[in-house]
Amino acid sequence: MTKTLIRGAQVFVENDNFAEVSLLIDKDQIAAILPKSETVADAKPFDATGRIIIPGLVNGHTHSHGALARGGVPDDAILETFLAGSAWLNLDRSHDDLALCAQLSAVELIRKGCTSCFDLFIELPGPTVEGTYAVAHAYHDVGLRAVVAPMIADQTIYQALPGLLDTFEGPLREAVAAITLPDWRSTLAVCDQALRNWPVPTGRVRPGLGPTIPLHCSDAFLQACAHLSDDISMPLQTHLAETRLQQVMAQRKFGTSLGEHLSELGVLSPRFSGAHGVWLSEAEMTLLAAAEAGISHNPMSNLRLGSGIAPLRRLADAGVAMGIGTDASNTSDGQNMFEAMRLATTLSRVNTSDSEQWVRTTEAFDMATRGSARLLGFDSVGQIALGWAADLVFLDQSYCHYTPQRTTLDQIVMAETGAAVREVMIAGQMVFSDDRILTLDEAALRQRALVAADRITHANVGARTMNAAAAEVVKGFCQRHCTAHLP
């Protein structure tokens, strides 16, 4: 029996209204939305009395490798000192470690009501086919819907930021200058091979491409990434204007803003999304909208690293396709899409009491579901509607957030933390129930994580010391340049 009839719940239908209806699930889809009294002879009944069912949240931007880097980022880190100071956390990672990270990340996301993610994972010094496939298999086996995008670059931060290397002296300068990344042609050849010959069904886990930060990628590299994304028709995501310093450096390096630079290179397209977009000008927003490109808004990470508050209202009004993400569990410091969604609406209120300018709860919810799904390239994910993916989150109506229950969506967006999540279904398969992930052994996973984290910490004592010293120099450089004039 492949059909399930979910009965008794309040269902958020088409991201529009709550109704007491039954959901007929056939394989991985919502096959019918039926009156609550209706029965279906060939369907297994599922009693969801006391549940509020919403579509699974979709994480527009994360990094699974952050799962083994928790607690490794100093609380005074800005993005650039994080990049310089925390590089050691990504060293000495086996393919098993990459898979372990994807499993850890998937478990956290599912437990917090997220059913899909865009994962820019890193493998150093460069991606391999085996490493990429280890991540893809991990998501496939846990059951989380995902875009798996190798995060790639051909310039280190010391090569990427004009003038940075010159501020280093002595042995530390030699040490950071000696760090190199593989030539972009070999990196892209690996991606081409890995992403074209995908190892798992693409219904749930798909390939993507993640040129990390435009400043860290040569022009020809970015253009080649865009061609590959076009050729295989897969999403491409980069960190775009995450910090003000990035825009200052873009002016020095390219003589233009980051958005205009990408536009001139022909990288913007409906498959393109930028993560963060905190420091985008109106002109850049217009270019993104004209290209039908998107932005993943990652408010927690932006706050944690002091990057700023993205102009969500203006981005949405400009016509940029908006999604919401968490960023990784090293800089966020968890992956909670409920939190990200709540920050999306509440932070829009910071600078204005004109409520017409606020991002309302309905908008934030839509960005965190259909909006992010659009960035991932999944057309039928992100709402409970006929023929759409059976990605469902069951909330406990008796939980304090809903006692009393008046304006259900407002209460979900403004109060939910994931604490009321009781069941999670992805592509018609129950993956979480009775406070347990059903597709893997969480206790064993935790043991593997502790062993791997311990090994990484002990293997990289020297790199950690060097990274910390380099981060201090980077910090001074950023302080001197981050407030420079921008046109």
Ligand SMILES: [Zn+2]
């Ligand atoms: Zn990121």
